[in-house]
Amino acid sequence: MKILHTSDWHIGRTFHGHSTIENLRTVLAALAAEVRARSVDVVVVSGDIFDSATPSAEAYTVLEAAVVALREAGASVVLTSGNHDSATRLGFMSRFSGTAGVHVITRQEQHSTPITIDDEFGPVHFYGIPYLEPALLRHHYPDVPLKNHEQVLGFVMDRIRADLAERGGRSVVLSHCFAVNVAQAVEQSDVERDITSGGIDYVPVSTFDGPDYVALGHIHGRSTLSERVRYSGAPLHYSFSEASKPRGGWLVELDTDGLSSVEWVDLPVPRQLSVLTGTLDEILADAEHTAVEGHWLSVILTDQVRPLDGMRKLQTRFPHCVTLEHRPAVTAASTETTYAERVHARTDTEIVSGFLEFVRNGTGPSDREVEILNSVLTEVALGSTDEPAAQPRPKRTTESATRTPTNTLAEVDV
Template sequence: MRILHTSDWHIGRTFHGHSTIGNLRTVLAALAAEVRERSVDVVVVAGDIFDSATPSAEAYTVLEAAVVALREAGASVVLTSGNHDSATRLGFMSRFSGLAGVHVVTRQEQHSVPITISDEFGPVHFYGIPYLEPALLRHHYPDVPLKNHEQVLGFVMDRIRADLADRGGRSVVLSHCFAVGVEPSDVERDITSGGIDYVPLSVFDGPDYVALGHIHGRSMLSERVRYSGAPLHYSFSEASKPRGGWLVDLNADGLSTVEWVDLPVPRALSVIAGSLDEILADAAHATIEDHWLSVILTDQVRPLDGMRKLQARFGHCVTLEHRPAVTADATETTYAERVRARTDAEIVSGFLEFVRNGIGPNELETDILSSVLTEVALGEADEPTAQPEKTRVSPTAARRTVDSLAEVDA
């Protein structure tokens, strides 16, 4: 039997405010093409089918189109719910869809009742473990300690092994969890409760293959226990990680071979660093102008309108971080100490140095500053209560000064 292991479709997820629906349709169509070309018998999807517990109508149409295409390509489909899914919504009419070869496992009591699909060597039992929150499961088994995911999955796997011992035959388990030995990225929702809910690899002893979900990058924990990762990149931390699924072959004795199947990346991700002028002028960046782009600007002072200028060349630049290559030494003096015995011009200049990473006013800004402060001083000198020797910049004057300097920068 040939099985394609995938997970974490996250239908409906956005990428820095941009919809991923179109790109996901492309990838899932390619997945169906691989199923047809490679004569896959069963596609397993290990949780997080949707990105939200309340999917949009469009998200449902994407799921429907995907499973119809997989069935038309010749494969049965087994899906389980993940921590992002609503078990009730995803599982709606699951008994009916099972009659059409699309098996959706979302109820906790289904974990030890396999979906059995046979080939020329006999039955293969697919045990789908939906995401099981310990707090929601323990009241079903009050005599069993079920305080964390290790205990929950240990208990569930014991029941699966007992059922399999009675049935005989080969087996595949689907589970959505954090397993010990895997490195998460910055996009998976934390379900570890501070690290106590990592699941040891030994919990999954027994089955011929364990298809894991939740981690968005592919990972092999053992020859028979693997994460497939998500079909799309949902974070720049995953930019270098391939997208695809595991092609698993079972022979008469169990696991035979496992190989990786690449899926297309509709829009690649890139991270670049440099000063704004360097990035905008560098001809070498022509190859990434259509990528999702994350930019780290190294200018000493954060450029005004940096994102707008970047997007004029890189239409899909979505994140911008200012990480100056040169950082001014931090001062430990108090504000009162910094302004003591200083003129108004020195105070404003010092403020600009403080907020602009050590860069004070340039020549044009100095002229504007001098002009504004002189105007303020002359205006206050005409007032009866004026005290020129103690004059400090009023809020109105300070605002005018900052506005004038901003116009210069622009």
């Protein structure tokens, strides 16, 4: 049996405010083409089908088109819910869709009841573990300690192993979690929603001992925790921290004895991601950057002073520049003197010039700015001499003169 392992489609996610729907359509169409070309029997998607618990109508049409294309290519489909999904919304009509070969597993009680699909060597049992919050699961099993994700998945896997021992045959487990190999850290990008709060933490890879293959989701980069436990990563790049990571899925083959081979299948990247570093003038003028003009672009400017209107100028050449960071190559030395010490015995022009130098990373006003500054300060000084003289205060009345001492402070001239 040939199984294509993918995960984290995140249908509906934006990339720095830009829709990724059309790019995702392209990748999912390519996924269906690979299924047809390689005669894949089953496609498994390990959670985070949608990016939101309240997906848009368009997100549903993308999912529908994808699973229809996979079925027409000849594969059954098994999907589980992740921490981004609404189990209720994703699981709507799941019993009906299962009769058409699209199996959606979102309810916690489904974890130990497999989807069984036969090939020429017999049955293969697919156990789908939806994302399980300990707080939502523990009341179903009050006698079992289920305080964190490790305990939850340990308990669930014990039940799966017990069920598998009775059924016999080969098995595949789908799980959406943060699994780690003690000897090998899994690199997390900056877009996986944190699932380590509230006592939910890492899960040792040994938790998944037993099945022939474990298809993990949640980490957006591919990763091999063991020969039989892997992350496929997301089909699109959703962060610049993922720019160097390939996009695709694992093609897993089971023979009569279990796991036979695992092969990586590349999927297209509709728009590449690049990061450019340099001064604004250098980046705009460098001919070598022609190759990335159509990429999603993140720019780090090293100018000593932040350029005015930098993003607009960059987008005239790089229309898909979406992030801009100012990281000056030269940083002015800081001082520990107080503000009163810095302005002592200084003129107004010197004080304003010092302020500009401070906020501009050591670069003071230009000659033209000094000229404008002196002109403004002169006008302010001349204007202050034209103010009318202060009018004398009216004489106090007898009544005010006889007020009690507690009120005399209110009468003192300032």
